[in-house]
Amino acid sequence: HANGASFFFICIYLHIGRGLYYGSYLYKETWNTGIILLLTLMATAFVGYVLPWGQMSFWGATVITNLFSAIPYIGQTLVEWAWGGFSVDNPTLTRFFALHF
Template identity: 75%
Template sequence: LYCLYMHVGRGIYYGSFMYMHTWMVGVVILLLTMATAFLGYVLPWGQMSFWGATVITNLFSTIPYIGSDFVQWIWGGFAVDNATLTRFFAFHFLFPFVIAAATMIHILFLHQTGSNNPLGITSQVNKVPFHPYFSFKDIVGFVVLLLGLIMITLLNPYLLG
């Protein structure tokens, strides 16, 4: 989350919020990341996480007309219980995939509008297109990382915990 906060701060400083679509997708990514962190905090199911889930989910009850029904839907009943834990686990598993998709949309919007720099100068010279150059570079980096993790897992399975 710290890197996301720094990224948002940089965007505010450089005025990137004026590119509305890119900015809004970035805000959605930030909120989804915070939600994923909260859901992971609840999963140990101790006293702190139980009451954290109770307090944070009860904040939704302040929504007019639908708040209490929405909270009961989140809980899967009338109180925080095993159904809530199961739902939170499922959401904690699924949200990273949603974040990855939102990140791809964010990058797509970024490359359509262009990024900001400290000088605020928009230059049309010496630009490299995103595809195929950066796409290929990202795919190669992903494959190298994946192969490295597979090698670590196969050669020393207890190293990663």
């Protein structure tokens, strides 16, 4: 599954490179849709990375979700919602599984 995701992202980056080479970024609406899709794919890949629940996954989830705390006013609330409490634990894994699936 992880190798397939890596190959998929290689294809995505080649597609972006082709778009840059041929000047497809001039079509703003299409380009912006592609950027939104890329960000969605990256988020899906991240929550999939967390699912094995090893040390790297745990600390990856901790660090990346803590980045949300930098958002003014709602950051800490977003972090606590993503965690399902006050630390990365089983509710976090359940949420990430639901988002990935």
